[in-house]
Structures are given as structure tokens and as C-alpha cells.
Amino acid sequence: MNKTRVLVSTSNNPWFNLAVEEVIFEKMSPEHRVLFIWRNIDTVVIGRAQNPWRECNISRMEEDNVKLARRRTGGGAVFQDTGNSNFTFMAGKPEYDKTVSTNIVLDALKLLDIDAIANGRNDLVVQEGDMLRKFSGSAYRETKDRGFHHGTLLLHSDLNRLASYLTPNPKKLAAKGITSVKSRVTNLDQIKQGINHDVVSGALIEAYLGHYEAEVEIEYIAPGDNYDLPGLEEIFQFYSSWDWNYGKTPEFTHLLDERFNWGGVEVFLNVTKGRIQDARLYTDSLDPSPFEQLAESIKGSGYNQREVGAHLDALIASNRANEGSLQEFRSWLMGAIA
């Protein structure tokens, strides 16, 4: 069998693509090397140890149907629409070497007359005027006998949407975990008009096969195909799950405060695995009892508008005397946690 494989996903589902990447990586023989090319529709992909509430604007993402996908590799949060392409270079050790794969990407871009530079962090940048702008971010995974390097390529993404989903509402979060490193970004179609996924995929494959002096048939992969990827369905379910994407967030505390004309309120939420473990509400309003009830009832609730909102609705239904102020409190709290 050929030592070198080139796989191209025809799916735009981020959870499917991350699952395919994982299964191929785990099942491949360390004697083999693989280039996997894929892209996702409208997704924010966060690093293994990130807090989506700190990194992204979750409510805007929900409104616009933007998915959240947590990956297993470290690093920051990136936005991906179909104007962004991803590559993954996998190899056994000792062949696995991210300098080699980075150079293959740079060679591929040279084939398209694009002069790009690796900037020492994990970024690839191009010069625009006297500015260096990032168009690619990378992350890495290694096990005992193998490793992979995956990265993005901004070709013709919507950069306004990118900035909008990666700008969270300001919140007072006391949180551990990795924060993203914001950069000035650009699309490669600013450098080379008409560039797209097919053109870049072709160049990556040419540079990859050229480097290893290999010739292979490209293997295409899509959901529902009859390919030999044992365990894919379970891993796809895993990547699609709330427990992985939100629930794996490192513990954090959210402090919220607001002054209303009926009194001031301070709320402390301790969130573990995406659920409110502990809640404290302090108020100087004339009747603190509904807030005391709420502090009790939301313990164990998911840290999201739907579940917290349901507790607030129940509270309002049983405290008609305070309905006006509680409605006001509800709309503020809903906006503040998203």
C-alpha cells in the first residue's frame, strides 16, 4: 500500500470533519503520512481549554446559526465559513515535523504566486502595505508515536462576521483557560484574485506530493459514504455534543451587577462543566426573597439563556406582586449571560 494518502472531505460540518480527522489520526499506521483537506460552514472553532463565553459572542452565534466546535488541540478561537480552508498534516514519529508541513504550505502558496511568511508564533502572514496580516493559524497534537499539524487558510471569508463572533459581550469573568491572541487578519484573495478552496487544495496537494515524490489517488470523504473509518459515528456524536463543546469549559465565575430603580442587584455564578454549581444573589431591594429563591433554584441549571430563563419564568409566575421588577431583572440577566 502507498505510504502517502491525500483525503479531501466534501462535508462542511465541523463536528464531522473533526471526527474524521481524529479517526484517521488514531487509526493510521505510523508508517504512513496523510494530508487531509477540509472546510467548515459558519463555525467558531475553539481550543481544547477555552471558555466559549469569554471568547465568543454566543447569543449572536445562536441567532445566526453559527456552530461552536471545540477541538482537541490547544490555542485560540478562529471563525470559519466556506471562505476558509483547513489542512491537516499527519505523520508518524520521527517523520512528524511541523517545520516541514509549514514549508509545504508556504511552497503551495508560492505555486500561486503568494509570498507568505511564518511569523514565529503559529501564524502565517502576508505583507499588505507596511503591515503584516495573518491569514492562517495552526495548532498541533502529538502522541507517543505520531503527530499532526492543522491550520486554517483565510481565502475569502467574511471578516466582519469573523470579528463580530469573536468579540464577546463585555463580562466580568474570573476564568482560567487559554485566551486567544487577536491579530489583524486578511483574506488571500486580497493578494491573489479569484483564489478559492479548489485552487488552494490543488496547490497543497501538488506541493505535498512533490515534497515526498509520491503519486496517489485523492480519496474523497462525505457523511454516509461507505468508508472504512471504525468508530466514526460515536466520535461524531461526541464532537457534536453540548458536553464537549460547552461542558468542557474550565471552571469560571461570572460576577454581574446592575442598579435598577427598585434596587441594586449583584449576582455571582460559579460555573463548572457549563452548569451553575453555585449562585449567590444580593440585593438592597425592599423584597429580597424572590432573589433568594432564584439563587437556590438555578443551582445545577445550565449556564444558558434557555435554562436560566425557564427558572426566571417560574419565579415570576409565583411572585406576581413583584412581576414588573422581576421582568426587568429577567431581561437584563438574559442579556448579560450570553
Ligand SMILES: Nc1ncnc2c1ncn2[C@@H]1O[C@H](COP(=O)(O)OC(=O)CCCC[C@@H]2CCSS2)[C@@H](O)[C@H]1O
Ligand atoms: N479562520 C481564521 N484563520 C486565521 N486567523 C483567524 C481566523 N479566525 C480568526 N483569526 C484570528 O486569529 C486570532 C486567534 O489566534 P490564536 O493564535 O489565539 O488561535 C489560532 O490561531 C488557533 C488556530 C487553530 C487552527 C485549527 C485548524 C483546524 S480547526 S482550528 C483571532 O482572534 C483572529 O484575530
